[in-house]
Amino acid sequence: MNLVLQCVILLFLSFQYEASRAVTSVFVKKGHDVQLDVKEDDVPEDFSFFAWKFNGTKHLVSFVSAGKPRVSNLYTGRVEFLTYTVKLKNVQETDSGVYTAVFTEDKDQTAAIYSVTVQAPVSPVNLTVDSVSSSSDSCNLTVTCRTQDSHISTTFTCVNQTCSEDGDGSKATTSAADLRVYLENDSINCNHSNQVSWTTNQGAPEIQSFCYQQAKESRSHVAVFVFVPVVIIIGMLFVI
Numbered sequence: 166m167n168l169v170l171q172c173v174i175l176l177f178l179s180f181q182y183e184a185s186r187a188v189t190s191v192f193v194k195k196g197h198d199v200q201l202d203v204k205e206d207d208v209p210e211d212f213s214f215f216a217w218k219f220n221g222t223k224h225l226v227s228f229v230s231a232g233k234p235r236v237s238n239l240y241t242g243r244v245e246f247l248t249y250t251v252k253l254k255n256v257q258e259t260d261s262g263v264y265t266a267v268f269t270e271d272k273d274q275t276a277a278i279y280s281v282t283v284q285a286p287v288s289p290v291n292l293t294v295d296s297v298s299s300s301s302d303s304c305n306l307t308v309t310c311r312t313q314d315s316h317i318s319t320t321f322t323c324v325n326q327t328c329s330e331d332g333d334g335s336k337a338t339t340s341a342a343d344l345r346v347y348l349e350n351d352s353i354n355c356n357h358s359n360q361v362s363w364t365t366n367q368g369a370p371e372i373q374s375f376c377y378q379q380a381k382e383s384r385s386h387v388a389v390f391v392f393v394p395v396v397i398i399i400g401m402l403f404v405i
C-alpha cells in the first residue's frame with residue numbers, strides 16, 4: 166500500500182480512537198442519579214466482552230457477547246443498564262472518580278470515559294455588617310459573609326451615594342465551593358456556590374440604608390447642636 170495512504174488511514178484511526186476516548190466531566194448532586202451514555206455506534210456488534218468500570222478496577226456491570234448483563238455485587242440495586250448506557254442511582258461522594266465503558270473486539274478498547282464528581286449542596290450563608298463609618302459625603306461599610314467552613318470580609322466605599330467594592334478580595338474558594346460578596350443595585354449579596362448548588366443571603370441589606378442612616382444621625386446631631394443654642398439665644402433676646 167502507498168505510504169501516504171497508510172499514514173492517512175493511521176491518522177484517521179488514531180483520531181477516531183482519541184475522539185471516542187474524550188473525557189466527559191459530569192457533576193452530580195449527592196443522592197441524585199447519574200446516567201452515563203455510550204453511543205451504540207461506538208460498540209461493534211461482534212464484541213466478545215463489555216463492561217463499565219469504576220476507577221479502572223471495579224466493575225459495575227459486565228457481559229459477554231449475547232449474554233445477560235451481570236451487575237456486580239458491589240452495585241446491586243444501584244445500577245440500571247440499557248444498551249450500554251448505565252444509570253448509577255443515589256450517588257455518594259465515594260462514587261466520584263473515572264467511569265469507563267470498555268469492550269473487547271480483537272483488543273481491549275474504550276467506548277466512553279466520564280469523570281464524575283459528586284458534590285453535596287453548599288451550606289447556607291450568614292451575612293453580617295461589621296462596621297459602618299460614615300461622613301457627609303463618604304461611607305465605608307465592612308461586611309462578613311460566613312458559611313460552615315469559610316468566611317470573607319469585604320469593605321464597600323460610597324462617595325456621593327455611589328458605592329463600590331474596595332479592592333478585589335471579595336472571593337474565596339474552598340474545596341470546590343466559591344464564596345462571593347458583591348453589590349447588585351446597592352443591595353449586598355453573598356453567594357455560596359459549587360457546581361451543583363448555590364445559596365444566598367435572605368433579604369440582601371441595602372448599603373444606602375446603613376450609610377444614609379449614619380449620615381442622617383450625624384446630621385441630626387448637628388441639628389441639635391445648632392438648633393438648641395439658637396432657640397436659647399432667641400429666648401434670651403425675648404426675655405431681655
Ligand SMILES: *[C@@H]1O[C@H](CO)[C@@H](O)[C@H](O)[C@H]1NC(C)=O
Nearest residue numbers: 219220221259260261262263
Ligand atoms: C477514584 O479515583 C479518583 C481520582 O481519579 C480518586 O479521587 C478517588 O478517591 C477514587 N475512588 C475510589 C473509591 O477509589
Ligand SMILES: *[C@@H]1O[C@H](CO)[C@@H](O)[C@H](O)[C@H]1NC(C)=O
Nearest residue numbers: 289290291292293294311367
Ligand atoms: C448570623 O451570625 C450572627 C453573628 O454571628 C448571629 O447572631 C446570627 O444568629 C446568625 N444568623 C443565622 C441565621 O445563623
Ligand SMILES: *[C@@H]1O[C@H](CO)[C@@H](O)[C@H](O)[C@H]1NC(C)=O
Nearest residue numbers: 298299300301303304305322
Ligand atoms: C473611607 O475610607 C477611605 C479610604 O480608606 C478614607 O479616605 C475615608 O476617609 C473613609 N471615610 C469614612 C467616612 O470613614
Ligand SMILES: *[C@@H]1O[C@H](CO)[C@@H](O)[C@H](O)[C@H]1NC(C)=O
Nearest residue numbers: 301302303323324325326327
Ligand atoms: C461629590 O459631589 C460634590 C458636590 O456635588 C463634588 O464637588 C465632588 O467632586 C464629588 N466627589 C466625587 C468623588 O465625585
Ligand SMILES: *[C@@H]1O[C@H](CO)[C@@H](O)[C@H](O)[C@H]1NC(C)=O
Nearest residue numbers: 348349350351352353354369
Ligand atoms: C436591578 O435594577 C435593574 C434596573 O433598575 C433591574 O432591571 C433589575 O431587575 C434589578 N435587579 C435586582 C436583583 O433587583
Ligand SMILES: *[C@@H]1O[C@H](CO)[C@@H](O)[C@H](O)[C@H]1NC(C)=O
Nearest residue numbers: 356357358359362363364365
Ligand atoms: C449564585 O452563583 C451561581 C454560580 O455562579 C449562579 O448560578 C446563581 O445564579 C447565583 N445566584 C444569584 C442569586 O445570583
